[in-house]
Amino acid sequence: MGDGGWMEWWKTVGLKSGTQLLHYSSEDKVMEKLVSLCKRRGFIFRSSDIYGGLESTYDYGPLGVELKNNVKQLWWRDVVTSRSDVVGMDASILMNPKVWEASGHLSEFHDPMVDCKNCKARFRADHIDLDKNCPTCGVQDWTEARQFNLMLKTHYGPSEDSSSVIYLRPETAQGIFVNFANAQSTARMKLPFGVAQIGKAFRNEITTGNFLFRSREFEQMEMEFFVHPDETGNWLEYWSDSRLAWYKNLGIREDRLKLRPHGDDELAHYAAACFDVEYEFPFGWSELEGIAERGTFDLDQHAKHSGKKLTWFDSKNNEHITPAVVEASAGVDRTVLTILVDAYHEEEVKGENRVVLRLSPKVAPTTVAVFPLVNRDSMPEIAEKIVESLRGDFAAFFDAGGSIGRRYRRQDEAGTPYGVTVDSDTLEDQTVTVRERDTMAQERVAMDQLPAYFRDKIR
Numbered sequence: 001m002g003d004g005g006w007m008e009w010w011k012t013v014g015l016k017s018g019t020q021l022l023h024y025s026s027e028d029k030v031m032e033k034l035v036s037l038c039k040r041r042g043f044i045f046r047s048s049d050i051y052g053g054l055e056s057t058y059d060y061g062p063l064g065v066e067l068k069n070n071v072k073q074l075w076w077r078d079v080v081t082s083r084s085d086v087v088g089m090d091a092s093i094l095m096n097p098k099v100w101e102a103s104g105h106l107s108e109f110h111d112p113m114v115d116c117k118n119c120k121a122r123f124r125a126d127h128i129d130l131d132k133n134c135p136t137c138g139v140q141d142w143t144e145a146r147q148f149n150l151m152l153k154t155h156y157g158p159s160e161d162s163s164s165v166i167y168l169r170p171e172t173a174q175g176i177f178v179n180f181a182n183a184q185s186t187a188r189m190k191l192p193f194g195v196a197q198i199g200k201a202f203r204n205e206i207t208t209g210n211f212l213f214r215s216r217e218f219e220q221m222e223m224e225f226f227v228h229p230d231e232t233g234n235w236l237e238y239w240s241d242s243r244l245a246w247y248k249n250l251g252i253r254e255d256r257l258k259l260r261p262h263g264d265d266e267l268a269h270y271a272a273a274c275f276d277v278e279y280e281f282p283f284g285w286s287e288l289e290g291i292a293e294r295g296t297f298d299l300d301q302h303a304k305h306s307g308k309k310l311t312w313f314d315s316k317n318n319e320h321i322t323p324a325v326v327e328a329s330a331g332v333d334r335t336v337l338t339i340l341v342d343a344y345h346e347e348e349v350k351g352e353n354r355v356v357l358r359l360s361p362k363v364a365p366t367t368v369a370v371f372p373l374v375n376r377d378s379m380p381e382i383a384e385k386i387v388e389s390l391r392g393d394f395a396a397f398f399d400a401g402g403s404i405g406r407r408y409r410r411q412d413e414a415g416t417p418y419g420v421t422v423d424s425d426t427l428e429d430q431t432v433t434v435r436e437r438d439t440m441a442q443e444r445v446a447m448d449q450l451p452a453y454f455r456d457k458i459r
């Protein structure tokens with residue numbers, strides 16, 4: 001890391017030591033190393049870093065934003081544009097507060113909180129044993145547990161009285177439910193059909209941590225699938241399987257992914273049944289996405305509170321029905337974290353430690369890095385021309401800084417699947433060396449064949 005700010009930044013990341021897990025040994029320290037790599041390579045910085053940061057809030061850097069955009073684009077392609085039964089939308093973060101009354105978030109969306117009277121540390125009451133001493137200071141002196149609403153409040157407009165209180169949305173789903181009739185009628189959708197959106201959501205979590213895993217500002221990819229109430233079971237199964245397969249298709253290791261049904265005691269207030277897609281992080285199996293059967297709860301509530309009809313006319317049976325909902329709710333930041341954790345790999349190469357991010361070419365911020373072996377004999381100019389020729393189809397990157405070994409290492413850490421080196425042979429026979437990141441295998445390829453070569457490899 002090599003900078004004085006490291007320890008400060010480190011403390012804000014909120015990593016917790018994991019229990020012994022199948023895929024990690026206690027010496028792995030994968031999370032610590034990953035946080036360091038993310039900063040070093042420009043994936044993720046802490047927010048407002050020059051002012052000491054803001055706890056559990058992060059900024060995506062030049063490589064991080066590309067990775068994150070690739071994740072969102074793949075989701076949008078697979079859930080929305082490649083299907084004829086799902087349409088997209090983009091609702092506002094700020095909504096009429098009546099939405100949260102109807103949805104139950106004002107009355108139900110809270111966690112129990114306790115404080116240690118001795119050291120003032122604050123915990124979720126359901127996450128610690130109140131018969132034991134405070135894990136921070138070792139004294140046992142708890143306040144009463146009290147309910148804490150998780151919505152972030154702000155004031156809308158110039159007056160700061162109670163009439164101007166509004167909330168930053170705690171989920172994107174409600175933006176879809178209140179637009180059910182708008183989306184259905186304008187896109188002329190028939191049951192079953194889905195409405196999807198990607199956007200920021202905010203939750204004033206009592207405790208945050210594990211880097212990107214739990215933060216107060218995050219981004220969701222949510223799809224609400226409206227179905228005939230008799231068909232919810234089939235669609236819950238369909239979307240659970242389909243969403244699990246999506247993560248595998250991103251190149252995430254299958255033995256670290258699973259689908260877990262919720263027990264009755266952990267269902268949210270709106271849900272009748274739920275499956276979580278879980279990943280085995282160094283800190284334990286944790287939720288990536290929830291696929292939930294919400295029944296007619298949301299449309300019923302909004303119909304009741306708004307006085308508007310939120311039904312669909314079934315012309316075959318000549319009746320108005322309130323569709324039931326199967327929801328697939330994924331976290332963008334959690335998916336990014338999963339991809340990074342899963343890709344992180346260390347190995348010894350010729351007595352040296354090599355750190356490599358084995359990112360799938362589908363999500364890697366850079367697909368091909370192009371290097372002149374040395375900065376003379378027109379090698380840099382040829383390399384830049386190659387970058388130009390690849391740019392339309394691939395994320396190509398030119399790097400002439402430092403020894404070739406160092407440039408390879410930097411790209412290994414950035415997760416770049418391919419490196420192209422222009423050397424003295426190139427000047428003779430118009431071929432270049434292509435190096436594959438994971439195997440480090442090298443082969444000579446004719447310069448003018450490079451676009452076809454990579455199209456074939458990455459397909």
Ligand SMILES: [Zn+2]
Pocket residue numbers: 116117118119120121134135136137138139
């Ligand atoms: Zn304490």
